[in-house]
Amino acid sequence: MTERSARTAVVLFTRDLRVHDHPALATTCAAFDRVVPLYVLDPALAELSPNRTRFLHQSLAALKEALRRLGGDLVVRRGDPVAETVKLAREVGAQGVALSADVSRYARRRERRLRAECERHRLALRLFPGLTVVQPGELRPGGGDHYRVFSPYHRAWSRQSWREELAAPRRVSLPDGVTVGRLPEPPTGDSPDTAVGGEDVARRRLKQWLPTLPDYDDLHDDMAGDGTSRLSPYLRWGCLSPLTVADAAGDRDSPFVRQICWRDFYYQVTAGFPEISVAAYRRGADEDWRYDEDALAAWTEGRTGVPIVDAGMRQMRAEGWMHNRARLITAGYLTKSLRLDWRPGVAVFFRWLLDGDVANNSGNWQWVAGTGNDTRPYRGFNPVRQAERYDPDGAYVRRWVPELAGVEGKAVHQPWRLPDQLRGTLDYPPPLTAPDSNPVWLR
Numbered sequence: 001m002t003e004r005s006a007r008t009a010v011v012l013f014t015r016d017l018r019v020h021d022h023p024a025l026a027t028t029c030a031a032f033d034r035v036v037p038l039y040v041l042d043p044a045l046a047e048l049s050p051n052r053t054r055f056l057h058q059s060l061a062a063l064k065e066a067l068r069r070l071g072g073d074l075v076v077r078r079g080d081p082v083a084e085t086v087k088l089a090r091e092v093g094a095q096g097v098a099l100s101a102d103v104s105r106y107a108r109r110r111e112r113r114l115r116a117e118c119e120r121h122r123l124a125l126r127l128f129p130g131l132t133v134v135q136p137g138e139l140r141p142g143g144g145d146h147y148r149v150f151s152p153y154h155r156a157w158s159r160q161s162w163r164e165e166l167a168a169p170r171r172v173s174l175p176d177g178v179t180v181g182r183l184p185e186p187p188t189g190d191s192p193d194t195a196v197g198g199e200d201v202a203r204r205r206l207k208q209w210l211p212t213l214p215d216y217d218d219l220h221d222d223m224a225g226d227g228t229s230r231l232s233p234y235l236r237w238g239c240l241s242p243l244t245v246a247d248a249a250g251d252r253d254s255p256f257v258r259q260i261c262w263r264d265f266y267y268q269v270t271a272g273f274p275e276i277s278v279a280a281y282r283r284g285a286d287e288d289w290r291y292d293e294d295a296l297a298a299w300t301e302g303r304t305g306v307p308i309v310d311a312g313m314r315q316m317r318a319e320g321w322m323h324n325r326a327r328l329i330t331a332g333y334l335t336k337s338l339r340l341d342w343r344p345g346v347a348v349f350f351r352w353l354l355d356g357d358v359a360n361n362s363g364n365w366q367w368v369a370g371t372g373n374d375t376r377p378y379r380g381f382n383p384v385r386q387a388e389r390y391d392p393d394g395a396y397v398r399r400w401v402p403e404l405a406g407v408e409g410k411a412v413h414q415p416w417r418l419p420d421q422l423r424g425t426l427d428y429p430p431p432l433t434a435p436d437s438n439p440v441w442l443r
Contacts, residue, residue, distance in 0.1 A: 007034070008033065008034040008035070008094045008095060009028050009032040009035055009095060009096045009098060010035075010036045010094050010097045011024050011036065011038065011099065012038050012040070012085050012097060012099040013037060014039075014081075014099060014102060015100070015131060015238045016100040016130050016238035017060060017197075017198075017237050017238050017239050018202075018238055018240065018241065019066045019070065019169065020167065020168045020203075021130070021166050021167075021241035021243060022100075022130060022166065023100070023128040023129055023163075023166055024098040024099055024126075025037065026169055028098045032095075032096075034092070034173050034175045035172055035173065035174070036075055036088065036092055036094065036175065036178060037075060038077065038088060039063075039074060039075070039076055040079065040081040041078045041079075042079075042081055043078070048350070048351075049350065049351055050189045051191050051320040051353070052353075054186050054187055055189075055196075056197065056237065057184065057187065057197075058197035059237050060074065060076075060183055061198070062198030062200055064183065066168075066200075067172055070172040071171045071172055072171075072172025072173065072174050073174060074180070075088065075174075076180065076181035076182060076183055077181060081110055082113045082114045083117075085114060086114075086117045086118065086123070089118075090121060091178070093175075094123065097124070098125075098127075099127060099128070100131055100238070101130075101131070101135070103136050103267050103270045103358075103359060104270065105275070105277075106358075108274065111127065130241065131267070132242055132264045132267050133242050133246050133260060133261075133264050134157055134160050134162065136264075136268040138160070139160060141156075146268045146272035146273075147268060149375060153261070154261050157264060158253060158261070162243060162246075165244060165247060189320065190320075190352070191316075191319055191320040192318060193318050193319045193320075194319060195233055195319075195354060197239060197354075198239060199234075199239045199240070201234075201239070202239040202240040206244075206248060209230075209231070212227060213249060213256060215227070216254070217255045221390050223323050224396040224399070226323070230321065232354075233320075233354035235355070236354070236355040236356070236357050236360075242264070245260060246260050262360075263360055265373075266364070267359045269281070269373060270363065276359070276362040276363060277343075277358055278343065280366065281372045282370075282371050282372060282373075282377060285370060285377065289339060289340060290340055290341075290434060291341065292340060295338050295340060296334075296344055296348075299313065299338065299348075301313070302401075305415075305428065305429040305430050305431040305432050306333060306383050306431050306432070307394075307397040308326070308329055308387035309329060309333045309383055310401050311396055311400035311401050314401065315400050316349070316352050320352055320353060320354040321353065321355070325386070326396075327349075328368060329383050329387070331345055331365055331369070331381075332368050332380060332381030333381070335368060337380075337383070337434065337437075337439055338432070339434045342365050342366065342369035345365055346361060346365045349361050382440065384413055385441065388410050391413070392410060394407070394411075397412050397413065403427050403428040407426075416431055
């Protein structure tokens with residue numbers, strides 16, 4: 001077979017930076033003689049989050065090495081993903097392009113543009129699953145295009161047949177003469193203690209964490225114990241397939257697999273409501289928000305005077321990650337105690353979190369704010385009660401708020417109640433509240 005007669009295709013990587021259980025890559029390698037794995041560094045996304053950009057580049061470097069072990073390589077281009085993909089496909093004489101389907105407004109616009117350009121240049125375009133366990137749109141309630149409430153979605157999701165996991169391709173064969181291009185050095189992120197990206201790291205993390213899975217229901221809300229999987233950044237960037245994680249966990253009704261189902265739930269919500277980051281999902285819910293730049297800055301920097309809130313925000317700024325219970329508490333404090341708009345909160349989380357993505361970040365924020373899919377939109381999160389329940393001896397707070405390191409036990413959660421003499425020695429602000437409010441947790 002000559003190079004000219006070989007069938008060639010391009011696989012465009014986006015948020016699926018792995019070789020194991022990658023339907024687009026595996027299927028294309030099985031169907032074509034030559035496959036060009038491609039990642040396009042899009043300048044439009046480069047400045048959104050220094051933390052995620054660093055994690056992305058680490059993951060791309062790991063993907064490049066994995067593809068080299070299979071005989072191929074990762075081709076790197078810079079610019080508009082659609083233009084660069086079509087340009088490369090024409091250079092190598094490709095017959096088609098493959099990529100994993102995504103749900104964000106940006107991703108869907110990219111897919112529409114790519115489809116139009118592929119049609120114009122007579123290239124086949126095929127979208128594949130891989131970013132979720134169950135594809136958005138595969139489960140539909142009667143009379144609707146997506147599930148709006150989690151519980152019926154979870155029941156349908158648990159009964160649904162899942163696709164089979166796919167092994168990594170045995171070999172990836174590049175066309176002769178293709179210019180691979182170089183990855184730049186990973187940039188410096190803003191958080192000093194972030195996790196390292198890459199498929200190998202992710203698979204080791206999963207293997208090391210799985211023995212604790214039977215205790216997940218007891219451990220995952222222990223804020224100081226840090227018993228969660230910490231797999232979310234690797235799922236966000238596709239260093240791990242969510243199907244691989246769900247299969248490894250086993251029981252579909254287990255608390256951990258239920259969290260994976262929540263992830264799928266928000267993907268199908270976002271597919272049906274692509275404005276999820278900027279508009280209230282529940283009609284008429286956005287009515288009475290305050291706007292206070294000083295209060296927002298205090299919350300962002302972890303200096304609200306509410307220890308459990310400040311601890312969560314400081315953890316995020318240090319690690320690019322925050323305990324899930326702390327996410328609920330900090331978001332609830334911003335929206336229900338300070339009565340500030342949820343959208344700046346979405347932006348702050350998106351700026352710092354390694355796992356920040358449109359579907360889950362925005363969907364969970366709207367749930368807490370009462371504008372989204374919560375069937376009890378007026379629920380609140382009492383930060384003191386939450387702290388005393390999930391950080392009972394104050395170890396999590398003392399770890400992240402060293403100003404309070406000398407306050408013993410659960411008293412650390414309410415420093416405003418300390419004796420005047422002790423309180424006066426603390427370099428810590430009084431609690432920040434909304435004007436004309438007297439929250440129950442402060443009494």
